[in-house]
Amino acid sequence: MTMQNIGRPTRPEGAAESTGFTSLTGGRGLLQDEPLIFELGGWTKTGVDLPAASGDAADLAGLTRAGVDLPGLSEPEAVRHYVRLSQKNHAIDLALYPLGSCTMKHNPRLNEKAARLPGFADLHPLAPVATAQGALQLMDRLAHWLKTLTGMPAVALTPKAGAHGELCGLLCIKAAHEAAGQGHRRTVLVPTSAHGTNPATAAFVGYSVQEIAQTEDGRVDLADLEAKLGPDVAAIMVTNPNTCGLFERDVIEIARLTHAAGAYFYCDGANFNAIVGRVRPGDLGVDAMHINLHKTFSTPHGGGGPGAGPVVLSEALAPFAPAPWVVSGPDGLDLVEEAAADAAQAFGRMSAFQGQMGMFVRAYAYMRSHGADGLRQVAEDAVLNANYIKARLSDVMTPAFPDGPCMHEALFDDAWLDGTGITTLDFAKAMIDEGFHPMTMYFPLVVHGAMLIEPTETESKRELDRFCEALRALAATAKLGDVERFKGAPHLAPMRRLDETLAARKPKLVWKRESGGA
Amino acid sequence: MRFTKDHEWVVLEGDVATIGITAHAAEQLGDVVFVETPEPGKVVKAGDAFAVVESVKAASDVYAPISGEVIEGNTVLGDAPETVNADPENGGWFAKVRVSDPSQYDALMDRPAYEAFLATQ
């Protein structure tokens, strides 16, 4: 069997002792113990006042259902239910959220307001284009900013998230190879430190994946790359800055070797926020790169989406971009919706409509607010904050790559926990008790017990110091042997550690009457 | 019992091989939550991925250590995947295969060789 050792315990070790004081009703101070909506009664209730329907549905005889077996709640009950639930979440609005590679930065509320303007929010995707000129202009302006900031000539706006953007980029590459009689190229080279989506996407489009080795200092091994670049290679997929938080120093040489071998350079732009306004991927030889608008341009993560993943493209790949796209016409802007309409090489369509318009508005508002100067400052502050954390923690934790600066995230390994009996996971869970969200753990896979900390430009020095003090205190405690603090953590969160093994062995994915007891 | 470098074990009785994953593999995987065993009738070649084992943290392919035709998958594992952890080298077997070339069995490692191999890992 293939052995994968992602060393992460997945259920609590033994039953935890309770934290001592317990309430009589299961509440924890202002944190309410909130049942599922299916357990709150309301099977005949509705919180929406609707007029009577006109007539019956006799014309649909035999085609209708008996009724919808779902509960409803009045408005105040619904508000309470969801507000109570919300209070069990951590949020960037509450404290530093150091998830490396995820880029949890402040979400300006102006952007939310703008996205809700009726001309954007209440605009139908198939409204006549004459009635959607403002939306098309916004897409056009967003495209202009993305192209200028990346130094790339074209952008496909429609992909709905980063992984969707990767797929779009690889499909452009595949189409370009096929158009050039190079369809036999079936291999994609991916560094071992890559995001899991990279190999997943490459395999998805039918490419075989080959890993590129990494050097001791956390970069692509040029010799290994050169050895593997052959006539069967369609593309390389490299994240830059990479997932170790380091800039690929040899990126221009990587691009040169790749192009010399007849392959394309796909750059995973997940970490573009570290260089925005300072470095243009187009100057590095990149052929395609997706941009996670929810990372670099601060559209909210929303508990797991929606994202948006426009892909910037080089001259060579631009003709293959999917429909739809915006063009200038005699009566203003127009939308080309048919892949075969005026560029027969377009590879197809990524989704039903124009992409994540609501995210375009937010990202554009973010760009306009920062401007060329502010975006450059974003990159500088993000990098400064990460290096500050690295500097302040390197004497108590072990940085994975101690030499030289990092970019926007600081990566530590678990060597400093050797002999303590405490794992990366335990340490991370103990951070919760101190009021912080854990950092990204066990990623990238190339670093043992990895802890990847990304503060972003959002953090003040005061918050960074508060965070560093908390980690230093925890590290000192860990070395003093206070194992129970870590093994039992979190003690003070809304829940203790959850049993993922039980969840996966006996999956309970929906509420059912017999099990729910209502 | 013989072993592979990919941590499968085989017991050969007549021309029927019983195949599973080793205690070492089961421990490394952690809590097994799902096992997909091959359908009877499936013809496998030594080295083919022929079953899947999932823990919460990883999904792994299990390779056939020996060529032949599957005659039975261990249906117990469908409802009780934890058997792989509790009894990996006996009740936690994955499949029985009617082997086409018994000499492949002899080419596999015996227990001391496998243990020596593990020591190098």
Added chain:
Amino acid sequence: MRYLPLTPDDRAEMLGVIGAPDIDALFADVPAAARKADLFDLPLHAGELEVERELTALSALNRAAGAGPFFCGAGAYKHHVPATVDHIIQRSEFLTSYTPYQPEIAQGTLQVLFEFQTQVAALTGMDVANASMYDGSTACAEAVMMAQRVNRREKAILSGGLHPHYAATTQTIAHAEGMEIVRLAAAIDAEAAVIDAIDDETACVVVQTPNVFGVVTDVSKIAEAAHAKGALLIVVTTEAVAFGLLKTPGEMGADIAVAEGQSIGNALNYGGPYVGLFAVREKLVRSMPGRLCGETVDAEGRRGYVLTLSTREQHIRREKATSNICTNSGLCALAFTIHMTLLGGTGLSQLARINHGKARELKAAVEAAGLEVLTPRFFNEIAVRTKGSAAALVDDLLADGIVAGVPYSRLDPHAGLDDVLLLCATETTTSEDIAALKAALTQKAA
């Protein structure tokens, strides 16, 4: 810059702690040739007032659906969303949290997902649902690829009533993944035509009800035919409110039900973000793409929720993942769940009946204006035969302030259905809107 907390003094002090002479030293790994000393050729930072002014001006160039008589549907629907929904989804703890990878401090998001999955399963009549997909069209493509994983066959047959954009998306994505996609010719009332195309290589058939022409179909016979050949039936629905009235995909034998969930809780947003619904039969759950939330207990034995079966996902299986998707549509799923909770089953049924009633009113008006209605059985959309090009008629009526629907040719220019107009009425359509449409159509016909 209002979003950047560091002061010049902070920066200087921090560089001192790091031991770097200046900020450029931290970018030392960037090749000199790629380091830009100058600002890029873009405007400088702008205050909130200035940005809001620009965006408001752009917004004003668009005509909102609510600005007058409006009859577009065809995959996106104008519905009323209670104010409470938008209020709650803008709470910091929902809006500004990440994917719930740390379940101890993400029970809010996780419990919502569990409620969402249960609601979607009930609405579609299926056993289990995932925590959402990007949208209906990508969910459709994922369903087709899932069928391939389940029965190891390569061919998918798409009905001629499937939304052309869904068909194109599926064609692009599933074909890239190696599947053969057979799309039947556009046909108004012929979902069952897929039956004749099913053979022993067919992984799945994809039908839509109500279909893009608004036609409601009982697909039970299609399910039987598919299952007889070992193929899966995928039922697509683009108008989620229809689940309040129509027979469910589950009742009719669907193996996978996918839908666009935008209608419940979400705004039109010019096409996104939306929320894809994806529900399956119990036995298929381990082949399902996307995130799943499951119930479990914590170390003190209290009930809680976690993301589960995640070994199917790309961050663990990497090149062996069931799909390359890394995100769901969390906030849109939250909006769906809150709206659905406010409606309840009784409210949704009522809302669906209102929609159906409005569409009957619309049908009567269009017929009174002398146009032929092509949709025999409908929920809230109808297809109409226009005299001459439907696109020209829409342009004409726009001059009268009426957005008269979607010309089918806009979705599918090569089908030869240039005289087919798709119209939709919802609870937001007033009798005055319908009267205005009728008057304008009558006048054009005269």
